[in-house]
Amino acid sequence: MAIAFAVNGVARHIDVPETVSLLEVLRNHLGLMGTRYGCGLEQCGCCMVLVDDQPIHACTREVGSLAGCRITTVEGLGSPAKLHPLQQAFLDEQAGQCGYCLSGLLISAKALLDRTPDPTRAEIVAALDKHLCRCGAHQRILRAVERAAALLREAGPA
Amino acid sequence: MNKPVLPPSLVENPRLDRWIRFQPDRTVRIATGKVEIGQGVVTAIGQIAADELDVPLDRVAVLAGDTTAGPDELYTSSSLSIEVSGSSVRLVCAEVRAKALERAALRLNCSRDDLTVVDGQFLQDGTPTGQDYWTVAAEIDFSQSVTGAAPVKPATAYTVVGQSVPRRDLPAKVSGTAFVHDVMPPNLLHARTLRQPCRGAVLSALDETAIRRAAKGDLQIVREANFVAFVSAVESVAHAAAVAAPLHAKWDNVRRIAPEQQEAAWLRGQPSDDRRIGAPPSETPPKQLVQMTISRPYVAHASMAPSCALAEFHDGHLTVRSHGQGMHLLRKNLAAALGLPVEAITARHLHGSGCYGHNGADDAALDASLIALRLPGQCIRLQWRREEEFGYEPVGPAMLVTLHVDLDDRGRPADWTTEIWSPTHVQRPGSNSGFLLATEALANPPPELVPSDPTEARGGGGTRNAVPIYDVPAHRILHHLILRAPVRTSALRGLGALPNVCAIEALLDELATRAGEDPLAYRLSILSDPRARRVLEGVAERAAWSARGPAGTGKGLGLACARYKNRSAYAAVVASVTVEKAVRVDRIWCLADAGLVINPDGVRNQLEGGIIQAISWTLKEQVRFDEQGIASLDWDSYPILRFSEIPEITADLVGGDGNPALGVGECSVGPTAAAVGNAVAHALGVRICDMPFTRERIMTSLLKRA
Numbered sequence: 001m002a003i004a005f006a007v008n009g010v011a012r013h014i015d016v017p018e019t020v021s022l023l024e025v026l027r028n029h030l031g032l033m034g035t036r037y038g039c040g041l042e043q044c045g046c047c048m049v050l051v052d053d054q055p056i057h058a059c060t061r062e063v064g065s066l067a068g069c070r071i072t073t074v075e076g077l078g079s080p081a082k083l084h085p086l087q088q089a090f091l092d093e094q095a096g097q098c099g100y101c102l103s104g105l106l107i108s109a110k111a112l113l114d115r116t117p118d119p120t121r122a123e124i125v126a127a128l129d130k131h132l133c134r135c136g137a138h139q140r141i142l143r144a145v146e147r148a149a150a151l152l153r154e155a156g157p158a
Numbered sequence: 159m160n161k162p163v164l165p166p167s168l169v170e171n172p173r174l175d176r177w178i179r180f181q182p183d184r185t186v187r188i189a190t191g192k193v194e195i196g197q198g199v200v201t202a203i204g205q206i207a208a209d210e211l212d213v214p215l216d217r218v219a220v221l222a223g224d225t226t227a228g229p230d231e232l233y234t235s236s237s238l239s240i241e242v243s244g245s246s247v248r249l250v251c252a253e254v255r256a257k258a259l260e261r262a263a264l265r266l267n268c269s270r271d272d273l274t275v276v277d278g279q280f281l282q283d284g285t286p287t288g289q290d291y292w293t294v295a296a297e298i299d300f301s302q303s304v305t306g307a308a309p310v311k312p313a314t315a316y317t318v319v320g321q322s323v324p325r326r327d328l329p330a331k332v333s334g335t336a337f338v339h340d341v342m343p344p345n346l347l348h349a350r351t352l353r354q355p356c357r358g359a360v361l362s363a364l365d366e367t368a369i370r371r372a373a374k375g376d377l378q379i380v381r382e383a384n385f386v387a388f389v390s391a392v393e394s395v396a397h398a399a400a401v402a403a404p405l406h407a408k409w410d411n412v413r414r415i416a417p418e419q420q421e422a423a424w425l426r427g428q429p430s431d432d433r434r435i436g437a438p439p440s441e442t443p444p445k446q447l448v449q450m451t452i453s454r455p456y457v458a459h460a461s462m463a464p465s466c467a468l469a470e471f472h473d474g475h476l477t478v479r480s481h482g483q484g485m486h487l488l489r490k491n492l493a494a495a496l497g498l499p500v501e502a503i504t505a506r507h508l509h510g511s512g513c514y515g516h517n518g519a520d521d522a523a524l525d526a527s528l529i530a531l532r533l534p535g536q537c538i539r540l541q542w543r544r545e546e547e548f549g550y551e552p553v554g555p556a557m558l559v560t561l562h563v564d565l566d567d568r569g570r571p572a573d574w575t576t577e578i579w580s581p582t583h584v585q586r587p588g589s590n591s592g593f594l595l596a597t598e599a600l601a602n603p604p605p606e607l608v609p610s611d612p613t614e615a616r617g618g619g620g621t622r623n624a625v626p627i628y629d630v631p632a633h634r635i636l637h638h639l640i641l642r643a644p645v646r647t648s649a650l651r652g653l654g655a656l657p658n659v660c661a662i663e664a665l666l667d668e669l670a671t672r673a674g675e676d677p678l679a680y681r682l683s684i685l686s687d688p689r690a691r692r693v694l695e696g697v698a699e700r701a702a703w704s705a706r707g708p709a710g711t712g713k714g715l716g717l718a719c720a721r722y723k724n725r726s727a728y729a730a731v732v733a734s735v736t737v738e739k740a741v742r743v744d745r746i747w748c749l750a751d752a753g754l755v756i757n758p759d760g761v762r763n764q765l766e767g768g769i770i771q772a773i774s775w776t777l778k779e780q781v782r783f784d785e786q787g788i789a790s791l792d793w794d795s796y797p798i799l800r801f802s803e804i805p806e807i808t809a810d811l812v813g814g815d816g817n818p819a820l821g822v823g824e825c826s827v828g829p830t831a832a833a834v835g836n837a838v839a840h841a842l843g844v845r846i847c848d849m850p851f852t853r854e855r856i857m858t859s860l861l862k863r864a
Contacts, residue, residue: 003217017374018227024394038462043793046462081328087332094324094759097767098196099331100462100511106332128801132793134462135196136513136770138321138804139764 005069007032008076017063023047025063026073034074034103038132045131049073049102052066057113074103077110086110086153090141097135105131109145117153121146160790162246162306167246169192170709171229172303177250178207178225180295188247191231193223193483193853194327198760199239201326205756206244207570208318210251210311213317218327223485230486233586234616235515235649236617239727240756244819254291254298255306261294262287296863298783313816315755322759327509337858338481338508339466342539342742347378348393349529349540350400352386353550354599355786356413357606360384365406372402378475380532384599387718400543408833420783421849422453422556431642435614435621436634438732440573444564445763450668452661453837454849456553457560458796459650464510464542465518465551469526471534476503480523481510482600486593488520492527493589495597500551514771516648518551518584519540521595528596543725543789550595552786553781554650555581555643559619559661569653569673570684574656581643582609583653585618592648611639612653617723619729623655623828627721628663628684645781646789652824655722656772657849659828660835663718664845666837677836678703678717687721689751692812693730700808701732710739710843710863716836722825727752729825733833734805737841742833743773743805750809753817761822765809774799776831777851785860798839 002015007030014025026032035058038046043055049058050072058059078084083091086106096102105128112119112127119127124145133141164172171191175200179187195198200220208215217343221228231243255275262280263270266287273283279290313319330336354361354435361384361744373388375395380387386407386618388399418424468479475500482488485505493500505523514517542550558579574671585607586590593604611619624635668678678698685691698704698717706715714737721728727750734745746769755761778797782790790796809826831849839845844863848854 018395027340028342031342033335033337035341036337036339036463037541038464039793041544041690041794044462052634055224074332075334077827078333080333082335083329089327090332091324091328094322094328095761096196096328096331097198097511097763098462099328099336102332103334116228125801129303131801132462133801134460134514134771134798134800135772138770138799139766139807140763141174142801142804 003063003067005066005071007018009070010074012141014063014117016063019062021059022061022063022071023058023068026058032075034071036100036103038100045104045108046088046101048131050107050111053111053114055108073108074106085151086113087147089151093144093147095140095144097137101131101133105141109148113149113152118149149151150155164249164304164306166169167229167242167244167682167689168249168304168306173301174228174250174254174304174656175300177247177635178254179301180220180292184292185211185219186291187221189221189228189419190247191223191229191244191484191486192234192243192508193485195234195483197764198325198638198757199234201248201323202240202756203244204326205321205323206248207251208278209316210248211255211278212411213278213291215323216279219323223506224654225485225489225503232487235483235825237722237772239824240819241821244708244756247726248310249306250304252310254307255302257298258294261297262289265289265294281340290370304396311326313814319756320758323757325760331343336509336633337463338479338510339463341479341508342466343537346537346539347389347391347533347720349387349389349391350396350543350715351525351540351546352407353546354384354402355409357598357603358636359412360410361386362410363408368406369399369403373399379527382505382532383601385528387597388526389533390531397543398718407486414785415644415783415787417783417785420455420781422455422558425556425558425640430579431641432636432638434634437624437632440564440632441449444573446561448564448565448665448669450661450665450670450847451558452664452847453558454556454775456645457650457775457779458548458553458781459514459517460496460798461517461547461552464544464547464714465522466510466539466541467523467526468539470537470538471530474502476527476530478503478505478523478527479508480519481504481513481515482523483513483517487588488523489692492519492524495524495594496527496531497533503724504625515554515650520587522551524594524596534665547620548791549788549794551709552646552648554584555647556658557654557675559657559756561661561665563665565669569629569669571630571669573632574626575636576628576636576661576780578620578624578654578658579638581647581652582611582642583647585646585648600622606843609639609641617725618654620654622653623658623720623802625724627687627690627719627724628666628681629686641786644783651768651771652827655720655824655828656775656831659718659720660832664835664839665830667716667839669684681719689728690719690721691821693728693749693751696812697730697732700749700810701734701747703732709840712841714837714839714841716838716840718829718832718836720828723820724827726821727825731826731833733770733830733837735834735837735841737838737856739853739856741777741838742803742854746805746807746830748807748830749812750822750824750825751812752820754814755811756819758811762809762810764823766807767826769807769809769830770799770804772827772830772858773805773834776834779799780850
């Protein structure tokens with residue numbers, strides 16, 4: 001069946017069985033590779049996307065439940081040519097090693113900063129704690145989110 | 159004049175054109191056999207080339223891991239990329255620079271000494287000459303062998319080396335397509351496997367109808383002996399088939415293991431290949447013998463991304479894209495496994511998630527290739543499932559380390575034995591140490607190998623860092639290489655360094671206590687190596703070690719120091735912990751000496767990553783077994799350190815002081831685990847000798863104290 005939703009501001013009509021995961025639709029049908037497969041179990045956070053501004057795991061979310069929703073992936077934040085302040089802050093802090101976990105983390109950080117523009121370190125930790133990073137870039141990632149929050153506050157409301 | 163000693167990579171790959179090429183777009187391509195695994199090596203190699211050639215970094219393109227155009231530099235392992243590939247690239251660039259200037263001087267009818275290089279252009283007395291690398295490159299014979307005779311720049315002349323240049327691969331990784339997993343050309347076929355449960359298991363029945371029903375879509379089933387793969391244009395169809403398959407497969411001759419084999423204690427008394435390294439057995443009876451045993455269980459690489467590879471077989475040529483650590487070796491191993499000539503295979507590296515050693519990457523490349531050969535003309539994308547990665551990656555071996563140390567009248571070690579029980583630390587495919595996994599499922603599986611460990615010349619495996627850096631009059635290692643481990647084991651960051659450094663540094667704390675001395679002062683009293691002293695004293699000062707409180711308060715401060723492989727980078731660590739029901743690491747200070755540092759922020763990133771990984775291993779990680787094999791198959795059953803458990807970390811470097819670059823990627827893991835162990839012992843007033851430091855072990859040790 002055809003399912004209609006918006007991905008990164010673009011209207012999409014996808015004709016797939018409604019039980020197909022959002023992760024597969026994003027990657028294999030729409031070519032948005034920033035949303036990544038890590039476990040398929042909602043345990044690692046590599047597949048995090050925003051659905052109507054809420055962070056959700058795309059690996060288990062059936063696409064049939066998303067008709068009419070707004071979905072944001074890491075590609076929707078910005079591109080290497082035009083980075084979102086969060087992406088810029090991650091690069092400024094060199095917050096990553098292999099980078100596989102980063103797009104999911106950027107999404108959860110975006111959700112946090114959208115509702116809490118001036119988060120404490122504890123609030124950032126709480127927002128990111130559902131994510132795993134195996135390389136050990138955690139401290140840099142926390143600093144990057146703080147830096148992004150400052151950048152966004154300086155820039156003022158969008 | 160003596161012939162210069164070339165790094166092993168240049169001995170094996172002497173031709174200049176294996177390393178360097180000037181491209182029409184005014185860039186220079188540097189090829190390396192070492193690959194990016196999140197450690198920043200591609201950026202660092204580029205920095206070295208930029209400085210030696212006097213070309214800006216943005217004109218340097220680095221090609222990493224390519225069997226067609228790049229050098230064979232074995233595996234990206236053992237913290238050797240900068241030491242070996244970096245020094246090779248430096249010598250190649252120095253030589254090409256000299257040759258290019260020679261050609262330019264001929265053209266300009268001037269002396270080579272009149273020419274300088276700015277932005278790749280050749281200037282005569284500061285004035286542009288119209289000549290540059292690209293104008294003279296055609297006159298240089300790049301098929302020549304490197305001699306190593308051209309002088310390299312002194313470290314004082316570097317402008318790019320030593321700078322914290324941002325990683326060149328990170329922008330893609332924060333914005334979209336970046337990994338081998340992300341390559342999906344049109345008409346791609348997705349594949350998953352059904353794994354043979356163990357070597358020797360025979361697939362006696364497979365209910366393909368039931369699997370097709372579960373797959374809910376067009377599915378091809380590829381079978382070759384005991385290797386089975388599910389292939390579909392729709393990824394979820396292939397995946398569903400693989401998830402269902404174990405329920406519909408009947409295996410004979412499955413080996414059972416006992417769950418207690420998951421503990422390091424099981425190793426003692428198992429059949430082993432025993433050897434002694436170092437001093438002969440002591441002939442005098444011990445005066446004051448002190449013994450201590452430290453253990454670490456099997457631990458996983460636990461990469462964030464399950465292994466993945468692409469393979470395509472066209473007109474008799476196989477092209478493989480993989481995130482493995484050595485493309486030339488992968489090509490050779492694939493050739494042997496598939497019965498193809500080496501020249502019929504191209505292997506190219508694409509980025510994967512961090513591997514920290516030998517994980518499933520190479521195995522996935524064979525899986526994909528087996529399918530590609532059966533389905534020629536099609537691009538196959540093979541990916542392991544999460545449970546497959548946990549269940550079938552080779553794990554870091556369990557280790558048991560017992561120290562037997564005899565003291566002199568001053569309470570200092572007089573005779574030291576490090577006794578080690580461990581399965582092998584290297585079963586990388588090829589070179590008689592291991593196989594690509596699926597070869598064991600094929601019709602003629604390779605004969606079982608007698609396990610071996612890396613030689614001492616390569617830093618050892620179970621014996622890595624078993625020799626204390628302290629002044630010990632007589633030292634020997636007794637190494638029991640366990641012959642039959644219950645699961646496949648192979649290289650994981652640091653190999654035996656972590657358990658050995660933990661044991662050595664734990665014992666030193668105990669000896670200090672016996673002597674009634676401060677652990678830092680005690681160490682310094684038997685430490686002559688000035689570089690080790692410098693990092694140890696420096697980190698103690700940063701952590702205000704002199705203000706350390708009494709033992710047994712629930713708050714602890716511990717320190718440790720080691721030189722990785724006893725020849726790479728030095729690292730000293732102080733850990734501050736709080737122990738209640740669980741251990742919480744509050745702070746880590748680390749000070750390292752890596753000699754010449756190419757990219758200081760990159761090195762700090764590696765130090766920090768090693769620190770966090772080591773804390774995770776020490777506090778939380780253990781691969782669990784059941785009768786079938788590895789039973790910890792997801793992140794709930796194999797938890798790792800989370801954001802809420804990360805300490806504040808300060809990782810610093812001392813100055814290079816003209817010393818050559820030392821491998822740094824693994825140097826912080828041993829000292830960190832040891833410092834945490836010592837801090838926990840200080841907090842509790844009693845030592846926990848078995849990793850991980852679980853709640854049960856904390857309670858047990860508290861009861862012991864009471």
